[in-house]
Protein backbone atom coordinates (compact mmCIF):
# COMPACT_ATOMS: atom_id res chain seq x y z
CA UNK A 149 0.00 0.00 0.00
CA UNK A 150 1.49 3.35 -0.99
CA UNK A 151 1.72 6.45 1.17
CA UNK A 152 -0.64 8.17 -1.26
CA UNK A 153 -3.25 5.45 -0.98
CA UNK A 154 -3.23 5.72 2.82
CA UNK A 155 -3.51 9.48 2.74
CA UNK A 156 -6.32 9.70 0.22
CA UNK A 157 -8.52 7.71 2.57
CA UNK A 158 -7.81 10.00 5.50
CA UNK A 159 -8.14 13.19 3.47
CA UNK A 160 -11.34 12.17 1.70
CA UNK A 161 -12.97 11.91 5.11
CA UNK A 162 -11.45 14.96 6.79
CA UNK A 163 -10.92 17.58 4.08
CA UNK A 164 -14.56 18.65 3.58
CA UNK A 165 -14.94 19.70 7.20
CA UNK A 166 -11.87 21.90 7.17
CA UNK A 167 -11.70 25.33 5.62
CA UNK A 168 -11.01 25.13 1.94
CA UNK A 169 -7.49 26.57 2.23
CA UNK A 170 -6.47 23.87 4.67
CA UNK A 171 -7.95 21.14 2.51
CA UNK A 172 -5.84 22.46 -0.34
CA UNK A 173 -2.84 22.48 1.97
CA UNK A 174 -3.51 18.85 2.85
CA UNK A 175 -3.73 17.83 -0.79
CA UNK A 176 -0.54 19.68 -1.44
CA UNK A 177 1.14 17.95 1.43
CA UNK A 178 0.21 14.57 0.00
CA UNK A 179 1.29 15.67 -3.45
CA UNK A 180 4.63 16.70 -2.14
CA UNK A 181 5.12 13.51 -0.16
CA UNK A 182 4.18 11.46 -3.22
CA UNK A 183 6.79 13.29 -5.22
CA UNK A 184 9.36 12.88 -2.47
CA UNK A 185 8.56 9.17 -2.26
CA UNK A 186 8.68 8.74 -6.04
CA UNK A 187 5.03 7.67 -6.06
CA UNK A 188 3.32 8.02 -9.46
CA UNK A 189 -0.05 8.60 -7.81
CA UNK A 190 1.32 12.04 -6.92
CA UNK A 191 0.22 13.37 -10.29
CA UNK A 192 -3.41 12.86 -9.30
CA UNK A 193 -2.96 14.79 -6.07
CA UNK A 194 -1.12 17.57 -7.85
CA UNK A 195 -4.07 18.00 -10.19
CA UNK A 196 -6.43 17.98 -7.22
CA UNK A 197 -4.43 20.58 -5.35
CA UNK A 198 -4.48 22.98 -8.28
CA UNK A 199 -8.10 22.52 -9.20
CA UNK A 200 -9.49 23.19 -5.71
CA UNK A 201 -8.94 26.93 -5.60
CA UNK A 202 -8.20 29.32 -8.46
CA UNK A 203 -5.92 31.49 -6.31
CA UNK A 204 -3.70 28.55 -5.52
CA UNK A 205 -3.23 27.74 -9.21
CA UNK A 206 -0.87 30.68 -9.45
CA UNK A 207 1.75 29.16 -7.21
CA UNK A 208 3.30 25.75 -7.17
CA UNK A 209 2.74 23.59 -4.13
CA UNK A 210 6.46 23.08 -4.18
CA UNK A 211 6.85 26.66 -3.02
CA UNK A 212 4.58 25.98 -0.04
CA UNK A 213 6.10 22.95 1.63
CA UNK A 214 9.55 21.57 1.66
CA UNK A 215 11.85 19.55 3.86
CA UNK A 216 14.11 21.42 6.26
CA UNK A 217 17.70 20.40 6.87
CA UNK A 218 16.38 18.40 9.85
CA UNK A 219 14.11 16.46 7.49
CA UNK A 220 10.92 18.11 8.78
CA UNK A 221 8.14 19.46 6.59
CA UNK A 222 8.13 23.26 6.75
CA UNK A 223 5.96 25.93 5.20
CA UNK A 224 8.11 28.14 2.97
CA UNK A 225 8.12 31.92 3.16
CA UNK A 226 6.83 32.04 6.72
CA UNK A 227 10.20 32.13 8.46
CA UNK A 228 10.21 35.88 9.05
CA UNK A 229 6.77 35.90 10.64
CA UNK A 230 6.47 36.01 14.41
CA UNK A 231 4.13 33.47 16.01
CA UNK A 232 2.91 34.06 19.56
CA UNK A 233 0.76 31.50 21.37
CA UNK A 234 -1.39 32.81 24.20
CA UNK A 235 -1.79 30.11 26.83
CA UNK A 236 -3.80 29.89 30.03
CA UNK A 237 -6.51 28.13 31.96
CA UNK A 238 -10.12 27.93 30.77
CA UNK A 239 -11.71 31.42 30.86
CA UNK A 240 -8.44 33.05 31.93
CA UNK A 241 -8.96 35.82 29.37
CA UNK A 242 -7.08 34.56 26.29
CA UNK A 243 -9.76 35.54 23.77
CA UNK A 244 -10.11 38.96 25.39
CA UNK A 245 -6.35 39.44 25.16
CA UNK A 246 -6.37 38.48 21.46
CA UNK A 247 -9.27 40.82 20.81
CA UNK A 248 -7.25 43.66 22.30
CA UNK A 249 -4.21 43.00 20.11
CA UNK A 250 -6.35 42.47 17.01
CA UNK A 251 -6.85 46.26 16.99
CA UNK A 252 -3.17 46.63 16.14
CA UNK A 253 -2.45 46.73 12.45
CA UNK A 254 -0.01 44.09 11.25
CA UNK A 255 -1.06 41.60 13.89
CA UNK A 256 -3.42 38.83 12.89
CA UNK A 257 -5.17 36.84 15.58
CA UNK A 258 -6.40 33.27 15.50
CA UNK A 259 -8.75 32.15 18.23
CA UNK A 260 -9.22 28.49 19.18
CA UNK A 261 -11.65 26.75 16.83
CA UNK A 262 -14.14 26.13 19.68
CA UNK A 263 -17.13 26.48 17.35
CA UNK A 264 -15.84 23.48 15.40
CA UNK A 265 -15.39 21.50 18.61
CA UNK A 266 -19.03 22.27 19.42
CA UNK A 267 -20.31 21.40 15.99
CA UNK A 268 -18.69 18.90 13.69
CA UNK A 269 -21.29 17.78 11.15
CA UNK A 270 -24.02 18.32 13.68
CA UNK A 271 -22.20 16.60 16.59
CA UNK A 272 -20.87 18.32 19.70
CA UNK A 273 -17.68 16.54 20.83
CA UNK A 274 -16.96 19.26 23.45
CA UNK A 275 -20.33 18.71 25.11
CA UNK A 276 -20.01 14.93 24.84
CA UNK A 277 -16.57 15.03 26.44
CA UNK A 278 -17.84 16.95 29.48
CA UNK A 279 -20.77 14.51 29.81
CA UNK A 280 -18.68 11.33 29.53
CA UNK A 281 -14.92 11.95 29.33
CA UNK A 282 -13.98 8.25 29.35
CA UNK A 283 -16.06 7.62 26.22
CA UNK A 284 -15.63 10.90 24.32
CA UNK A 285 -12.27 12.30 25.50
CA UNK A 286 -10.43 10.63 22.61
CA UNK A 287 -13.02 11.89 20.11
CA UNK A 288 -12.69 15.51 21.21
CA UNK A 289 -8.92 15.45 21.59
CA UNK A 290 -8.35 13.83 18.19
CA UNK A 291 -10.39 16.59 16.62
CA UNK A 292 -8.66 19.30 18.72
CA UNK A 293 -5.28 17.97 17.54
CA UNK A 294 -6.36 18.06 13.89
CA UNK A 295 -7.90 21.53 14.08
CA UNK A 296 -4.94 22.98 16.01
CA UNK A 297 -2.52 21.55 13.45
CA UNK A 298 -4.66 23.17 10.77
CA UNK A 299 -4.36 26.50 12.65
CA UNK A 300 -0.57 26.19 12.98
CA UNK A 301 -0.12 25.41 9.27
CA UNK A 302 -2.47 28.02 7.85
CA UNK A 303 -0.79 30.78 5.86
CA UNK A 304 0.25 33.78 7.94
CA UNK A 305 -0.71 36.97 6.18
CA UNK A 306 0.55 39.60 8.68
CA UNK A 307 4.06 40.05 10.09
CA UNK A 308 2.85 38.83 13.48
CA UNK A 309 0.36 36.13 14.37
CA UNK A 310 -1.13 35.77 17.85
CA UNK A 311 -2.99 32.53 18.33
CA UNK A 312 -4.95 31.04 21.19
CA UNK A 313 -3.27 27.98 22.71
CA UNK A 314 -1.35 25.43 20.62
CA UNK A 315 -1.11 21.80 19.66
CA UNK A 316 1.34 21.54 22.59
CA UNK A 317 -1.06 22.59 25.35
CA UNK A 318 -3.77 20.39 23.83
CA UNK A 319 -1.50 17.41 24.52
CA UNK A 320 0.46 18.49 27.59
CA UNK A 321 -2.51 19.92 29.50
CA UNK A 322 -5.83 18.51 28.33
CA UNK A 323 -4.92 15.03 27.08
CA UNK A 324 -2.57 14.64 30.03
CA UNK A 325 -5.32 15.64 32.44
CA UNK A 326 -7.78 13.13 31.00
CA UNK A 327 -5.19 10.38 31.20
CA UNK A 328 -3.84 11.16 34.68
CA UNK A 329 -7.33 11.44 36.15
CA UNK A 330 -8.11 7.93 34.90
CA UNK A 331 -10.75 9.25 32.49
CA UNK A 332 -8.86 8.31 29.34
CA UNK A 333 -8.13 4.62 28.69
CA UNK A 334 -4.48 3.74 28.21
CA UNK A 335 -5.04 2.70 24.59
CA UNK A 336 -6.65 6.06 23.71
CA UNK A 337 -3.75 7.90 25.31
CA UNK A 338 -1.25 5.72 23.41
CA UNK A 339 -2.91 6.40 20.05
CA UNK A 340 -3.12 10.15 20.66
CA UNK A 341 0.50 10.19 21.81
CA UNK A 342 1.63 8.38 18.65
CA UNK A 343 -0.19 10.93 16.50
CA UNK A 344 1.26 13.83 18.48
CA UNK A 345 4.80 12.50 18.29
CA UNK A 346 4.53 11.84 14.56
CA UNK A 347 3.25 15.36 13.93
CA UNK A 348 5.84 17.15 16.05
CA UNK A 349 8.71 15.04 14.75
CA UNK A 350 7.78 15.42 11.08
CA UNK A 351 6.25 18.87 10.76
CA UNK A 352 7.72 22.18 11.89
CA UNK A 353 5.23 23.94 14.16
CA UNK A 354 6.45 27.54 14.34
CA UNK A 355 6.16 29.16 17.78
CA UNK A 356 8.39 32.11 18.79
CA UNK A 357 6.89 33.13 22.11
CA UNK A 358 4.41 31.78 24.62
CA UNK A 359 2.42 34.37 26.57
CA UNK A 360 1.09 32.66 29.69
CA UNK A 361 -1.90 34.38 31.29
CA UNK A 362 -1.46 33.27 34.87
CA UNK A 363 -4.68 33.31 36.89
CA UNK A 364 -6.00 31.72 40.03
CA UNK A 365 -8.46 28.88 39.40
CA UNK A 366 -11.04 30.84 41.40
CA UNK A 367 -10.83 33.78 38.99
CA UNK A 368 -11.36 31.38 36.09
CA UNK A 369 -14.42 29.87 37.74
CA UNK A 370 -15.95 33.33 38.18
CA UNK A 371 -15.24 34.29 34.55
CA UNK A 372 -16.47 30.92 33.33
CA UNK A 373 -19.80 31.54 35.08
CA UNK A 374 -20.10 34.96 33.48
CA UNK A 375 -19.34 33.56 30.02
CA UNK A 376 -21.88 30.81 30.65
CA UNK A 377 -21.02 28.35 27.86
CA UNK A 378 -23.64 25.60 28.08
CA UNK A 379 -21.18 22.67 27.90
CA UNK A 380 -18.98 24.11 30.66
CA UNK A 381 -21.68 24.41 33.34
CA UNK A 382 -20.49 21.07 34.79
CA UNK A 383 -16.90 22.29 35.35
CA UNK A 384 -16.08 22.38 39.08
CA UNK A 385 -13.32 24.41 40.74
CA UNK A 386 -11.25 21.19 41.16
CA UNK A 387 -11.04 20.75 37.38
CA UNK A 388 -9.66 24.28 36.97
CA UNK A 389 -7.20 23.62 39.80
CA UNK A 390 -5.80 20.57 38.03
CA UNK A 391 -5.52 22.42 34.70
CA UNK A 392 -3.81 25.28 36.57
CA UNK A 393 -1.29 22.92 38.16
CA UNK A 394 -0.50 21.31 34.79
CA UNK A 395 0.14 24.75 33.30
CA UNK A 396 2.32 25.75 36.24
CA UNK A 397 4.41 22.57 36.02
CA UNK A 398 4.84 23.04 32.28
CA UNK A 399 5.51 26.80 31.97
CA UNK A 400 6.62 28.02 35.42
CA UNK A 401 8.34 25.15 37.18
CA UNK A 402 9.38 23.71 33.79
CA UNK A 403 9.34 20.22 35.24
CA UNK A 404 6.92 18.35 32.97
CA UNK A 405 7.21 18.74 29.21
CA UNK A 406 9.28 20.35 26.50
CA UNK A 407 8.61 24.10 26.14
CA UNK A 408 8.74 25.02 22.44
CA UNK A 409 9.52 28.77 22.92
CA UNK A 410 10.45 31.38 25.55
CA UNK A 411 7.66 32.16 28.02
CA UNK A 412 6.36 35.59 29.01
CA UNK A 413 4.20 35.39 32.14
CA UNK A 414 1.44 37.95 32.63
CA UNK A 415 -0.52 38.02 35.86
CA UNK A 416 -4.13 37.99 34.72
CA UNK A 417 -6.36 38.09 37.82
CA UNK A 418 -6.98 41.84 37.56
CA UNK A 419 -10.12 43.46 36.23
CA UNK A 420 -10.52 44.22 32.54
CA UNK A 421 -9.25 47.79 32.71
CA UNK A 422 -6.07 46.82 34.54
CA UNK A 423 -5.50 43.89 32.21
CA UNK A 424 -5.68 46.08 29.12
CA UNK A 425 -3.16 48.37 30.79
CA UNK A 426 -0.89 45.38 31.47
CA UNK A 427 -1.15 44.26 27.84
CA UNK A 428 -0.08 47.71 26.77
CA UNK A 429 2.86 47.64 29.18
CA UNK A 430 3.94 44.28 27.79
CA UNK A 431 3.39 45.15 24.15
CA UNK A 432 7.07 45.72 23.42
CA UNK A 433 8.10 42.47 25.06
CA UNK A 434 5.47 40.56 23.11
CA UNK A 435 6.19 41.97 19.70
CA UNK A 436 9.74 43.18 20.30
CA UNK A 437 11.32 42.01 17.07
CA UNK A 438 8.65 43.68 14.98
CA UNK A 439 7.86 46.76 17.03
CA UNK A 440 8.57 49.15 14.17
CA UNK A 441 5.55 47.79 12.26
CA UNK A 442 2.90 48.65 14.78
CA UNK A 443 0.26 51.31 14.97
CA UNK A 444 -2.78 50.95 17.23
Ligand SMILES: Nc1ncnc2c1ncn2[C@@H]1O[C@H](COP(=O)(O)OP(=O)(O)O)[C@@H](O)[C@H]1O
Nearest residue numbers: 238239240241242243244371375418419420423
Ligand atom coordinates in the same frame (compact mmCIF):
# COMPACT_ATOMS: atom_id res chain seq x y z
N1 LIG B 1 -9.75 40.83 33.22
C1 LIG B 1 -11.01 40.41 33.21
N2 LIG B 1 -11.84 40.73 34.20
C2 LIG B 1 -13.12 40.32 34.23
N3 LIG B 1 -13.67 39.54 33.26
C3 LIG B 1 -12.89 39.18 32.24
C4 LIG B 1 -11.52 39.58 32.14
N4 LIG B 1 -11.01 39.07 31.01
C5 LIG B 1 -11.99 38.37 30.43
N5 LIG B 1 -13.13 38.43 31.13
C6 LIG B 1 -14.41 37.80 30.86
O1 LIG B 1 -14.27 36.44 31.28
C7 LIG B 1 -14.89 35.56 30.36
C8 LIG B 1 -13.82 34.62 29.80
O2 LIG B 1 -12.88 35.36 29.05
P1 LIG B 1 -12.27 34.81 27.69
O3 LIG B 1 -11.42 35.88 27.11
O4 LIG B 1 -13.37 34.25 26.83
O5 LIG B 1 -11.38 33.61 28.26
P2 LIG B 1 -10.64 32.42 27.49
O6 LIG B 1 -10.57 32.77 26.04
O7 LIG B 1 -9.31 32.31 28.15
O8 LIG B 1 -11.47 31.19 27.74
C9 LIG B 1 -15.53 36.43 29.30
O9 LIG B 1 -16.88 36.62 29.65
C10 LIG B 1 -14.76 37.75 29.39
O10 LIG B 1 -15.53 38.85 29.00
Ligand SMILES: Nc1ccn([C@H]2C[C@H](O)[C@@H](COP(=O)(O)O)O2)c(=O)n1
Nearest residue numbers: 237238239260262292317318322380
Ligand atom coordinates in the same frame (compact mmCIF):
# COMPACT_ATOMS: atom_id res chain seq x y z
N1 LIG C 1 -7.34 20.47 24.15
C1 LIG C 1 -8.42 21.07 24.70
C2 LIG C 1 -8.61 22.43 24.57
C3 LIG C 1 -9.74 22.99 25.13
N2 LIG C 1 -10.63 22.22 25.77
C4 LIG C 1 -11.85 22.83 26.29
C5 LIG C 1 -11.71 23.69 27.50
C6 LIG C 1 -12.83 24.67 27.35
O1 LIG C 1 -14.04 24.10 27.83
C7 LIG C 1 -12.94 24.85 25.84
C8 LIG C 1 -12.25 26.05 25.28
O2 LIG C 1 -11.28 26.52 26.13
P1 LIG C 1 -11.09 28.09 26.51
O3 LIG C 1 -10.61 28.76 25.26
O4 LIG C 1 -12.38 28.64 26.94
O5 LIG C 1 -10.06 28.11 27.58
O6 LIG C 1 -12.38 23.68 25.29
C9 LIG C 1 -10.41 20.87 25.89
O7 LIG C 1 -11.22 20.16 26.52
N3 LIG C 1 -9.32 20.32 25.34
